[in-house]
Amino acid sequence: MEAFDIPALHALCIELSIPGPAAEACLAQAASAQAAPLLRHIPALLDASRAEAAMRELQAKCAPLSPNGLLELAVLLSAALEARKHYAARGVPDDVYLATMGCFSRFLNETHRWTGRWQFDRGFWVWRQLCGRLLRLGTLEFEALPLPAELAGPLGAAAGAPALSVHIPGDAMCMPETLHASYARRADFFARDGALPLTYCRTWLLSPRVKELLPPGSGIRNFMEDYTLADWDPDDNSGRLWLFGAPGIPDAALPERTSLQRGAKELLLQGKPLGSGLGLLKL
Template identity: 40%
Template structure:
């Protein structure tokens, strides 16, 4: 699965700036984090306990809600939230990885979500910011891992487990925006995930893999060529349910553009085809499927 670096003590911790450096955070954001750090940023006792709780699978949602409430009104671009989530990553999640023996490169790849989300914010709004805190407690609690191109989540909260699965626990597959959908790379990711589970989470082996995504929308068969890697990825799954009105396509195809359909950009062939399809009354939505 990869190797640990020289600091193999289970008590090793990282600072916010060390985590930011490991995951290649953009320098303007690092500068903002450094300013927060040098300002002597503090939280209440309950706020600090919430930061710790982000890394606890039993407390993560309540802890996120507590931290969100504490920062409300004083964090317009979300970078204070980013600071404290990176603090949790270095102070609590990293030692968890070390204690379990999970390689450091998986920590770095998984926490890279923060860099990716900050970059996506800039693409959408023209400025750096962080607004995915509602999601990233999954990574911080060591229940979602980037393994190659794809991410795999040990899903157990009712809100995260597809109702149609009929099980209390499943493995959710997520597709990062920078993922390669090359079939060989997807194969490697799935294989690596099974090896990973067998080594570090054996009680999760054998559970079905599920995915909910606009990439699984049946409408894409009308919008993409037969040779499309998106369609090849979609066909890995037995699609059991669709939600045609889900707006996910706005975020992932049109970078969160909220303009009327007639004014959506047409920079790519997918954007052009999807826009024409939507103007003709079509719906994209999402599909929910089980890995075959």
């Protein structure tokens, strides 16, 4: 690809519900003279063995040209146009492609909600979607990868064994039926010789401290019930951002819009991080 296909990019922005101000700025960046040479990174972004390194190289080149990340976004959406062909060649339906690439609008909206600015800051993550290593199947995402060595012992499996890491998008609906529909769909894409890889999740949503704050039947409790806790990290506080969406705000000023936020804020004010859990899927 030697130049951005602006009409195709515009059409994809509409399909993916990219917010208007971000889409306009992204397309303007794509039309600039400095943008076209960056397209040479696209083949590597679509190759699972090279995508992560290609993403780092692209970010390094885009950062001084576009601090808000929207030039980077233009390249990544161009890669998503090419990825659509790769998905189809693998037999991945277009609805799964669109759901997976929906991460772009979700990330833009999340960051705007947190900061009040239209910027793209998740390039470190979306190479997974572009190369097809991660798919959204219903309400959940599944990332195919060799089991990391540090998780092998707690999960009782060999390091490097085929595994699926479960991710919970910010707009996930955690009713039992929607969760189980996602797990059931795994077999369509990840079963090998009739067997599914070990499926696990490492997240603040599996923290025992968080569980104590939740009533039975809540969405997060529904999610927890499908996992056997294999290990947990009481010092991990990564869930703070996802629960409160308030980077840089002192704990005492955190919002209290829900009972979970109120309980979590009380923990933080006591000097206790939310923690995170490592769970093995029971189903």
